[in-house]
Amino acid sequence: MGKAPCCDKHGVKRGAWTPEEDQTLVDYINNHGHGSWRTLPKHAGLLRCGKSCRLRWINYLRPGIKRGPFTDEEESTIIQLHAMLGNRWAAIASQLQGRTDNEIKNYWNTHLKKRVLRSLEAKRPCVMADRIVQTNSPSTRHMVQWESARVEAEARLSMDSTSLNSASTTKTCPDYFLQLWHSEVGQSFRKIKEKEGVVSQSQVSQASSSKLEDSCSDVSLQAKNTGTQSLKVSPKLEGIDMIQEQSTSSYKPKLEDDRAWSDSGNYEFLDSSDSALKHLLHMPDDIGFLGQTDNFLNLLDGRYD
DNA sequence: AAGGGAACCAACCGCGTACGA
């Protein structure tokens, strides 16, 4: 389908916005609302394309935008949500009041991603680096990325729980997911999924601690034994009404370009609407929890692809 | 002080999708 250009490039100003342009845009939207972004510049008297106006408003001018450095809490939230949602910046931003997807995306790419990788390599200096380089399949790459983000989140959770002097930290699968699931982040995640209609209220309530504990320990990696390369979730998960069988062949990369994997968590299931939740629920229990990373790495050796 | 590279971040681009005609 042909797509009309968002604006006539001729005579449209580009580049940094001036304070005068900002004021014009703010005044217009305060008085009239933004209405149609396409026609807004003309009505407001701005020599900008509608897209540019929209971006400027959303990222900088609209009320409630929080500027300045990210707090530790915000960082932690971003890392944890990224581990669950991948590069769904808008979804992550919706959980951080006053922060925009663009800001979070930039912050991740310039600060957090490096830190997560450093943290990961500190734990698995040679092996993980080698595996990252050697591995080719999209699902494997995604798992490596997932693992890297998870390690960072885990480290933070561990620090948090230490400071709170709580009994158990994140050494086991159920503990880790339960902490995540019951945290504010987990609540936000469930809200997103409820909104998307992926998980109903009742389903969420059914996904109680015991279910989740079971799910962590009972997800079986059938591919190991059958060679069918399909993942099956334990029947215990039926109550949560999740898809029980997920052929890994339907696990496709959004971008085929090899560069994409390192930046993107966007490996989607054919039905991508609840892929993040599926990621959580389909993770085999012996994937990459502290002290068990070798198992995780063994899984990466082709068997899982 | 100057130049070159790295880091940062605002803005742009193009694709997918929702929605109305």
Added chain:
DNA sequence: ATCGTACGCGGTTGGTTCCCT
């Protein structure tokens, strides 16, 4: 059901600032 339009999103670019030599 199909088409055209507009919007929202994620990836990328390019200008600016910072830092090191």
